[in-house]
Amino acid sequence: MSSSAPVRPEAQPFSHDGDGLGFLLSHGFTGSPASMTPWGRHLADQGHTVRVPRLPGHGTHWKEMNRTGWQDWYAEVERALVELNDRCDRVVVAGLSMGGCLGLRLAQQHPDKVDGLVLVNPAVASSRFDVKLVPLLQHVVPAMPGIGNDIKKPGADEYGYDKTPLTALASMLRMWAEVRGDLAAVRAPLLFFRSNDDHVVDPSSRDLILGGVSSAVIDDVPLLDSYHVATLDNDAPTIFARTDQFVAEHVGAARDA
Template identity: 50%
Template sequence: MPVLPGAEPYRHDGGEVGILLCHGFTGSPQSLRPWAEHHAAHGLTVSLPLLPGHGTRWEDMRLTGWRDWYAEVDRELRSLRERCARVFVAGLSMGGALALRLAARHGDAVAGVVVVNPANKVHGASAYALPVARHLVRSAPGIASDIALEGAQELAYDRVPLHAAHSLRTYLRLLDGELPQVTQPLLLLRSAQDHVVPPADSARVLSRVSSRDVREVVLEHSYHVATLDHDADRIFEESLAFTGRLAPRVGKEGTAAVG
C-alpha cells in the first residue's frame, strides 16, 4: 500500500549531533514533523522513521507488532551513530516508550532522552481481554487527534487493530522491567490534560528510571498529541535546550557540533 500523503518519513543531514524521533501507536511521522524540521533548522541531523504497519491503512498494522516497530528505530539509531558524535532519542506516546528502550539497551551510545506523554501501560478493563478479544474482533475505535488546538489534526488511523494493541501491551510490560537500565539525562514533558495516556504513566516512568539528571515539564495547554498542540513550540525549545546543554554548541550559527 502507498504511504498516505504527509505520513512519509523525514531525514535531514546536519551536524555531528543527531536526534531520532519516534512517532506513536497508529500515528505517523506527521505528528512529529514540525519538531523534526525545527531541529533540522538548528543544524541537527534528524531521523524520523515511519514505523512498520503505519501510515497506510489500519489493516496493514494487523500484520506487525512491537518487535517490528522497535527494530525500525533500533536500525535508525545505529545509522545515526555511524555519522554523529552524539545521538539523542525522543518520542511521543508509544514513541516515547520506544525511545526509553533504546536508551536502556544502548547505554552510552544514547546521550539523552526526550519523551512527550510517554505510554507505560495499556489501560482499562478491555486491556485484560486483549489476548482473547483480538481473535474475535479485528479492531476498535481509534485514539487519534487528541488535540486542544482548534483545526489541528493528527494523521493517524481511525481504527486500532487489536492484534497490534495486544503486542503494544506486551511491549510496555517488557519495557517497565527495563526502565531501571535507563541512566541517561531525561527530559519528560507531559500534558496536564491527556485523554489517551494518564499522568500515572509519566509518574511510573519517572519512578522507575535510574537517571539522575531528570526534568519534568507540565504542558498546561495541550492534550495528548502535544507536538501539534498549543505547547508545541515549548516542546521544541525545551528539547533543543536539553540537547544544547548536553552537547554544547548545538544550534549555534546553523551548525551542530559537540564542544
C-alpha cells in the same frame, strides 16, 4: 485493501543530514511521522541531523498494523539509531506516546548510543479496563475505535488511523511489560513532557517511568494547553524550546561523563 497499501503523502518519513548532533524522533501507535515532522524541521533548521522514521504498518491502512508487532517497530527505530551513531557524535532520542516507550527500549538496549532522552506523553501502562481485555478481545474483533488526533489546537492532524488494530495493540502491551521490567537500565539524561489533560495516556505511565529510571538528570515539564499529541498542539513551541535548552545543558558531555 491490497496486500501493501500505499503510504499516505502526509505520513512519509522525514530525514535531514546536518551537523554532529543527531535526533531520532519516533511517532506513536497508529500515528504517523506527521506528528513529529514539525519538530524535526525545527531541529533541521538549526543545522542538526534528524531522522523521523515511519514505523512499519503505519501511515497506510489500519489492517496492515495487525500484520506487524512491537519487534518490527523497534527494529525500525533501532536501525535509525545505529545509522545516526555512525554519522553523529551525539544522539538524542525523542518519542511521543508509544514512541516514548520505544525510546526507553533504545536507552535500555543501547545506553552507549543514547546521549539524551525526550519523552512526550509516553505510554508503558494503562488503567483502562478495555485495554486490559485486549489479549482476549484480539481473538474476537480486529479493531476498536481509534485513539488518534487527541489535539486541542483546531485544525491539527497527525494523520493516524481511525481504528485501533487489536493484534498490534496486544503486541504493544507485551512491549510495555518488557520495558517496565528494565526501567532501571535507563541512565540517559531525561526530559519528560506531560499534558495535564491527556485523553489517551493516564498518569500511571509517568509515575512508573519517573520512579523507575536511573537517570541522574530528570526534567519533568507539565504542558498546560495541550492534549495527547502535544507535538502538534498549543505547547509545541514549548517542547521545541525546552528540548533545545535541555540538550545544550545536559547532552554535550554525556558520553564523556
